[in-house]
Amino acid sequence: MMASDGMLSLSWNNHKATFCHILSTLREKERYTDVTLACEGKFYPVHKLVLSTCSEYFENVFEHTPCKHPVVVLKDIKCADIEALLSYMYDGVVSVLQQDLARLIKAAELLQIKGLAVPDEPPLKEHNKKNAYPWSSRDDRSSPHPKRRRREETLTSTPQGSSVAPPESPHSSPQHHQESNQSWDHSKSLSQDQREDGIEQRVGDPVEPAVEFSSPKQEALHNQEPVDESLVKEEVIEGSEENEGERMDSRIEYGEGLGGGDSSTGGEEHGSKYSHQLDAKHPQPLHEAVVEALAGPSGMQGWLGTGELGGGFSMLEGYSEDGSQEVHPASTGPGTQQPHQMVGLNCDDSRLSRRRSIGKCHQCPFCSYSSDRKDHITIHIRTHTGEKPFLCPHCPYRAGTRSVLNNHIRVHTGEKPYACVLCPYRASHRHVLQFHILKHHK
DNA sequence: CAGCAGGGGGCGT
DNA sequence: CGCCCCCTGCTGG
Numbered sequence: 001m002m003a004s005d006g007m008l009s010l011s012w013n014n015h016k017a018t019f020c021h022i023l024s025t026l027r028e029k030e031r032y033t034d035v036t037l038a039c040e041g042k043f044y045p046v047h048k049l050v051l052s053t054c055s056e057y058f059e060n061v062f063e064h065t066p067c068k069h070p071v072v073v074l075k076d077i078k079c080a081d082i083e084a085l086l087s088y089m090y091d092g093v094v095s096v097l098q099q100d101l102a103r104l105i106k107a108a109e110l111l112q113i114k115g116l117a118v119p120d121e122p123p124l125k126e127h128n129k130k131n132a133y134p135w136s137s138r139d140d141r142s143s144p145h146p147k148r149r150r151r152e153e154t155l156t157s158t159p160q161g162s163s164v165a166p167p168e169s170p171h172s173s174p175q176h177h178q179e180s181n182q183s184w185d186h187s188k189s190l191s192q193d194q195r196e197d198g199i200e201q202r203v204g205d206p207v208e209p210a211v212e213f214s215s216p217k218q219e220a221l222h223n224q225e226p227v228d229e230s231l232v233k234e235e236v237i238e239g240s241e242e243n244e245g246e247r248m249d250s251r252i253e254y255g256e257g258l259g260g261g262d263s264s265t266g267g268e269e270h271g272s273k274y275s276h277q278l279d280a281k282h283p284q285p286l287h288e289a290v291v292e293a294l295a296g297p298s299g300m301q302g303w304l305g306t307g308e309l310g311g312g313f314s315m316l317e318g319y320s321e322d323g324s325q326e327v328h329p330a331s332t333g334p335g336t337q338q339p340h341q342m343v344g345l346n347c348d349d350s351r352l353s354r355r356r357s358i359g360k361c362h363q364c365p366f367c368s369y370s371s372d373r374k375d376h377i378t379i380h381i382r383t384h385t386g387e388k389p390f391l392c393p394h395c396p397y398r399a400g401t402r403s404v405l406n407n408h409i410r411v412h413t414g415e416k417p418y419a420c421v422l423c424p425y426r427a428s429h430r431h432v433l434q435f436h437i438l439k440h441h442k
Numbered sequence: 443c444a445g446c447a448g449g450g451g452g453c454g455t
Numbered sequence: 456c457g458c459c460c461c462c463t464g465c466t467g468g
Binding site: 400401407427429 | 450
């Protein structure tokens with residue numbers, strides 16, 4: 001169509017469809033994903049953009065989460081629902097059994113998924129789900145009902161208030177606070193408060209009373225974690241006893257490895273060994289890797305899981321390069337209404353003490369491993385995430401640490417720095433030399 | 443033989 | 456604090 005002034009208006013006929021398709025494809029390939037949703041032990045690498053577009057809740061969360069690649073642990077929501085909601089958000093459509101509809105809607109309300117959860121309106125009907133196109137509603141995203149949501153619920157701690165309960169307390173009951181929209185509103189309001197009222201004030205948050213901040217560190221923590229302060233607090237509560245001990249600072253860099261995948265193409269020759277990395281062949285390597293990691297008895301299951309330990313899922317917020325946050329194995333009590341929990345990984349202790357060995361204050365969020373060295377935790381976490389930031393310049397091999405890569409590179413360079421003192425033999429690795437000596441010069 | 447995971451020392455910022 | 460490097464124990468092909 002030509003405009004009167006000679007300007008041409010070029011339209012992409014099926015732009016929306018194509019755009020959405022591409023987005024969906026990107027998710028499948030885990031390309032450019034910058035946030036991971038964790039639910040019932042499963043991990044879903046997705047895009048902040050999409051989540052923010054379809055959910056004001058996520059929008060707020062990300063707004064307060066500086067991390068490059070946060071991990072949002074969703075509690076009280078079934079992974080099936082998350083999958084369905086993701087399908088809805090990415091594809092605009094989702095099929096759901098009638099019997100599961102109520103539950104799905106509830107989850108959508110918790111997460112404030114546009115089109116599925118309409119605060120002021122009655123729960124959507126099925127047809128809504130099918131037709132609603134996330135994108136279509138996004139425009140009003142700001143308008144929807146900010147105020148409404150904003151309704152303050154200072155009552156952060158609900159009767160269940162088990163937030164104070166020990167980690168072991170099984171408040172996992174998924175229903176605890178999802179039951180009503182209010183609960184949703186509640187959480188929402190909290191986050192908004194934080195954002196609008198200022199993060200610092202969180203400390204004074206009503207919830208606070210229940211929480212015992214034993215050390216200044218915690219405050220620091222708060223400052224660092226603008227997001228859902230209430231959540232953090234609760235976490236703190238439970239973990240408070242181990243302020244120094246259980247808190248950990250760890251970071252996961254999903255960056256290249258997980259989301260990017262560009263370079264991840266490599267490793268194929270290494271076979272399945274590296275498949276967990278981001279091989280195109282394994283669209284969800286991260287999931288698998290992490291799930292595996294979680295499988296362990298003492299692993300994340302306890303943590304994220306189930307309520308045995310954590311009583312519901314907690315949010316591991318921000319295991320990212322940028323943001324380290326604290327993770328408290330003990331998730332918030334059921335008292336909280338937030339669909340997720342933010343868990344910080346920062347070990348504020350570090351600030352207080354620069355010494356490395358003051359006890360193992362860094363805990364791996366995925367397993368029972370702990371270390372007094374944050375850097376070691378960082379590396380360790382890569383074993384769970386599959387992240388291997390160090391690429392071999394000669395082959396697709398990727399390593400989790402520089403040292404490992406350097407060792408590997410010797411296979412290409414033929415360098416054999418380890419010489420036998422008893423003969424001309426040289427080995428590329430110390431182990432090899434030791435074996436040689438034992439075998440030939442014993 | 444190659445790689446992985448964990449621990450420790452050292453260094454620069 | 457983060458990174459690098461080294462060492463050790465272990466595993467799998």
